[in-house]
Amino acid sequence: MERETWTNKFAFILASVGSAIGLGNIWLFSWRVGAYGGASFLIPYILFVFGIAAVGLMGEWAFGRSQRKGAIGAFENVFKSKNEKYKGFGAALGLIPVAAIYSIYIFYTIVIGWLIKYFFLAISGSFSTMDIPSYFGSFPGSSASISWHGAAIIINLVIVYFGVSKGIEKANKIIMPLFFGMLILLLFRSVTLDGAFEGFKYIFMPDWSKITMSETWVMALGQAFFTLSLGGATMLVYGSYAKDETSIPSAALQTVTFNFLASLLAAFVIIPAVFAFNLDPNAGPGLLFITIPNIVNQMPGGLLFGSVFFLSVVFAAVSSSISMLEPAVEGFMDKTRISRTKTVLLLSVLAFVIGLPLDLNMSLFGKWVDITTVYVLPFGALVSAFVFFWIYGASKAREEINKGDGFKFGKWFEFYSKYIFVPVAVLVLVLNIAFGGIG
Ligand code: PFF
Numbered sequence: 028m029e030r031e032t033w034t035n036k037f038a039f040i041l042a043s044v045g046s047a048i049g050l051g052n053i054w055l056f057s058w059r060v061g062a063y064g065g066a067s068f069l070i071p072y073i074l075f076v077f078g079i080a081a082v083g084l085m086g087e088w089a090f091g092r093s094q095r096k097g098a099i100g101a102f103e104n105v106f107k108s109k110n111e112k113y114k115g116f117g118a119a120l121g122l123i124p125v126a127a128i129y130s131i132y133i134f135y136t137i138v139i140g141w142l143i144k145y146f147f148l149a150i151s152g153s154f155s156t157m158d159i160p161s162y163f164g165s166f167p168g169s170s171a172s173i174s175w176h177g178a179a180i181i182i183n184l185v186i187v188y189f190g191v192s193k194g195i196e197k198a199n200k201i202i203m204p205l206f207f208g209m210l211i212l213l214l215f216r217s218v219t220l221d222g223a224f225e226g227f228k229y230i231f232m233p234d235w236s237k238i239t240m241s242e243t244w245v246m247a248l249g250q251a252f253f254t255l256s257l258g259g260a261t262m263l264v265y266g267s268y269a270k271d272e273t274s275i276p277s278a279a280l281q282t283v284t285f286n287f288l289a290s291l292l293a294a295f296v297i298i299p300a301v302f303a304f305n306l307d308p309n310a311g312p313g314l315l316f317i318t319i320p321n322i323v324n325q326m327p328g329g330l331l332f333g334s335v336f337f338l339s340v341v342f343a344a345v346s347s348s349i350s351m352l353e354p355a356v357e358g359f360m361d362k363t364r365i366s367r368t369k370t371v372l373l374l375s376v377l378a379f380v381i382g383l384p385l386d387l388n389m390s391l392f393g394k395w396v397d398i399t400t401v402y403v404l405p406f407g408a409l410v411s412a413f414v415f416f417w418i419y420g421a422s423k424a425r426e427e428i429n430k431g432d433g434f435k436f437g438k439w440f441e442f443y444s445k446y447i448f449v450p451v452a453v454l455v456l457v458l459n460i461a462f463g464g465i466g
Contacts, residue, residue: 030095031191036273038196040281043265045199045346046256047286053340057294058310059246061229064237071247076283080251082448083412085279088266089427090415097264097357098124098411105419124259124407125354130399132351133382134392136183139348140175141167142341145316149333154320163316168389176386177379182345184375187352190367191268195349202342209339213296216332226299229308245458249465252455254286258404259411260354274433315340401464405456412452421445
């Protein structure tokens with residue numbers, strides 16, 4: 028069977044942007060940019076995302092494209108080309124990033140379930156009559172969340188079932204423009220609120236004392252890796268569907284730019300509204316599930332704001348979650364020759380069943396999130412970079428990255444990818460462990 032490809036370069040970029048834009052842009056970036064001193068955070072962030080993480084992105088894409096396989100097959104090929112004996116080891120090593128991203132998929136779909144539920148709470152105007160913090164204290168972790176989790180699984184199943192160009196590509200072509208459109212709509216509401224200016228100050232007022240704090244740099248680095256979905260499986264499999272003439276450097280520049288834009292837009296929607304109502308600009312789930320509903324209740328036009336907001340977050344999350352399911356689907360199909368239909372069904376049911384105990388127990392959920400994002404994901408990013416730039420080789424890697432029509436990297440890139448990028452990927456893993464999570 029011939030391998031599927033994206034219809035064109037634009038579709039490839041859009042799918043990658045879809046993967047990159049996710050909860051990280053919304054519930055981490057907006058908070059961090061303020062907490063770490065505005066411009067003091069943006070400077071290291073821009074440096075890291077364009078100068079370091081983008082190398083990882085290009086590496087993963089090029090690795091996939093060079094082998095026309097996802098991580099399992101690609102690792103296997105590279106080890107096999109060194110010595111037939113190492114073939115099995117390569118495949119086993121490639122399974123790590125695929126399993127890592129699939130484990131993230133398992134908890135991400137649970138969060139998508141909550142988001143869908145909150146979307147319905149928003150359009151039905153329910154925030155005004157409920158006790159918001161206690162609802163968020165009891166809904167996740169209870170059996171009431173299971174059916175919403177199931178709905179999230181079905182949405183992903185349907186998209187990935189249709190395959191690369193008819194499923195993932197098409198979904199992103201619809202989702203991404205709507206996502207940006209909705210954010211712009213929300214932006215108008217948010218910035219015209221009384222007191223919104225305090226929020227701007229929080230985002231942009233540089234607090235230069237923070238730029239000398241190591242934590243600012245550490246968090247910016249973690250954010251840069253996480254936001255570009257570096258984990259050794261997602262961008263790798265997306266790259267394996269890219270055409271040879273697609274310029275990887277230019278696709279990377281566009282993906283990173285769009286992703287950055289989305290983060291900034293999200294920050295400009297959320298933070299001014301938080302300040303306009305004197306709330307706390309906290310991070311993570313509390314921001315989405317407590318602070319935003321509180322804003323919705325107080326804001327003129329809150330019903331519309333809340334509905335559009337939660338829908339846009341669902342869109343951002345789904346365009347990422349499909350990119351977490353695809354690596355496992357591709358790997359399973361490639362190894363077993365079982366059809367896409369059966370594979371998608373099997374892996375969806377499996378993800379749902381493994382997720383059930385997490386639906387019911389928030390402390391287990393928290394542990395799962397920590398282990399997968401702190402240890403396994405950065406480990407996946409590191410092994411794939413190491414195998415590509417060191418074992419496959421930096422010179423062949425550069426050749427693959429330069430293959431398309433467009434900008435070409437000089438020889439310096441080989442040194443840079445091998446001796447700067449890979450050690451930084453080691454550092455990201457170490458810092459994740461030391462800080463208990465930086466992505
Ligand atoms: N980039 C996504 C975000 O910022 O939310 C998260 C992510 C997606 C991480 C896909 C890893 C991945 F493979």
